[in-house]
Amino acid sequence: MTLRRIGSGPLAKEDVQETPPEVQDTDQSMSLRWRLSLLSATLVAFAVGIITVAAYWTVSNYVISSIDDELENQATVMLERAGQPGFYSNVEAEIDTVRAYSQDMRIALAPPGWQYVVGDSVTVPGNILLNQSGSGTQIASTNTERILVKRDDAGAVVVLAKEMAETNRQITALGVLLLLIGGIGVLASILVGFIISNEGLKPLARLQRAVEHIVKTDELRAIPVVGNDEFAKLTKSFNEMLQALRESRTRQSQLVADAGHELKTPLTSMRTNIELLLMTSKDNSHSIPEEDLEALRQDVLSQMTEMSTLIGDLVDLAREESIETSEPVVLNQVLEIALDRVESRRLTVNIDVKETVQWEVVGDEFSLTRALVNVLDNAIKWSPDEGTVRVSLNQLDADTVRVIVDDSGPGIAESERELVLERFYRSISSRSMPGSGLGPAIVNQAVHRHGGALVVGESDDGGTRITMDFPGKPLRSQLEN
Template structure:
């Protein structure tokens, strides 16, 4: 019986839902909404700023007008005979300042001439010093001003109509802003369609490549970001073409190289089967033993060839690099080649402490291949000479010399190619992949491999690898 835990609706992940929504939204919608958001923000800022600017300007203008009117009336009050006809003067001033209620308290008087205006802050009237006071109520702006004679002018401006106009202005600005946002959405779609045409063209080209499986380059138009993206995509297609070409070449070469030993092995096995059916009397014992030896040798040759092919395919992949002690790698390679020495000596005359970033497994296999070739081609009782030196502060050099027949100068570049075998080595067993694998390993590590001639006419393999000397732990200690 299987128990299942019921999932609760409260365990939903809102972040995942948001990512799903964003992932399902087309790029055109994203650009349009982004432009609409930016325009809405800009329109909002402009609308608020415009409304605040207009409202402040109108309010300040009204307050300046009240201040000017108060100055005019107080100056008029200083004229001779003003207070003899004060009520007439107030009426005349009311006709001049339309929409403004006027009240005047002459110096030393206890009552007010003109309109009856209620003041929220009446303490100002009891003061003796000149000055002014601006009071804002829900419906009026009130200015109280006293001059040096003690006369007080009170002016009141009704703000109901002004507030209504400002409200209307705010609604108009809001409508204009909304229309601007809608227009920005439509304009965003137009801009997105025009701006994404190169991307749509690239998408169609990619779909055509997927459909036809032809890795042909895409034409590049212009020098903008889409052109750079197309160039990068073409570089990727070039790398894919090269990878496919290498894979096809590897399969073709492997098939060609495996065909010959397979054919010979099949023939020899058929002869052995025929011999076993006839009781082993049709072929002499010496020839039968030679036939069995040939089958085993061909099986060994095929095994070596398949191993080399696997190594070559492995080198096509990118390995994880780490710090490698090159001296230790050389020692491991020498230990592995120990059983293959037979009557050939190996002389390691000089080594340096060197470290580099690389793959120790690949480097060890490469050195084993070089040493194995040197031993195989060296005559009996000869010496293979190995040298590890520091070329400069950034490069170490490994030199391996043998005393064999050497490689002709015209073939020294060719032996680094896959499956190529020099004329003198075609009678010997081998796949022609050893030095190709070494060259590939060295090249992948940023190094260089050169095939030359040793001092006694044999083959010299020179391998230059980057890195740096291993510093002693005592070098960093102050004297």
């Protein structure tokens, strides 16, 4: 089980969480190779069982049907001969002649109107009625014989009883043989199934070894793809996952490295200033003029503000990478929220909102709001007093909407328009201004995560134009209008 502890107090009962059943140890379960082998054996056993029963039933019925046909033919011949003149005067000899060809058969003949039978004594089962009138045939079985009774229109009756012991023995032997063959087939299917599953699962075993190697060595190298079957597709999916992990690791390493580099400068400067302030407070011989001391304090506060801003931007950037929320968002409402938030940032700059459309995108409302606030905030910051920030949201085509934010500032040099979207990059004209250089990167990442595109250009009055395209669809109310 997994133990979770909160704070420094004793371990509470509710802090103990049971491991979910789906992640519990399953080492004692049967391997996939054996499951496939037993599954194939089960299917083969089922098929062999059906075939064995069908074969046994077919053969036994065929044998009995053949015996019935033989008895029927012999009874018909005897009744035909019984209709010839002088037959009954030599009936015993006729019966002996038939018996000579079928030694395992007993024969009884009842001439028309006779009260007794000629030939062998045959016990007729109770379900056969000898006193029936008219021609007909009846067949019945006892434990050891197959009995046929046939009568003609004249009233003569022939009873034939064939010994079935040898036939039953042969049918039983056939059933045992079929059962033995079926059992051998099942055992062979287990062996063949194990061989086939072993061969078929070799790509999976190879993939497992590659994954175990990755776990041991922490090397996110691509796994070789062999063939074009389902295992090859699974390997390709693993490689795509590894590629995503490599990119995530690279981004994390780059973020840590950039954050460390960017935090180092203000920390060093702040440490120097704080040490100077401490030294001044402890040793009166190193007194500093009051105006310089106030400037030093303001410098420390400014550096703390800069660090706070940088850390906040780093948190936002890291959060942007981990956002997975995906829900319908009304983009024009998000734009209105962003405009409300920046409206009081600088009252000397006018904000001109042109036309907007009712548009819906799929994504994260908080991320989109933060991105638009960042763009609007930068536009206001770089616009001069009495300048104008122009905002528009227009439908570009059936599936795309375009958001444009123009400012009246100095603009960004064409050679730097792509660079400003990189982390921590600051254009030459902005390096004297406070900021972390992460804002455009956060916006660009948010736009791309929502399937859009961001372009930095030049506004009509020489300032900066930020163009953001988002996929989506117009709202139903917009379509109805």
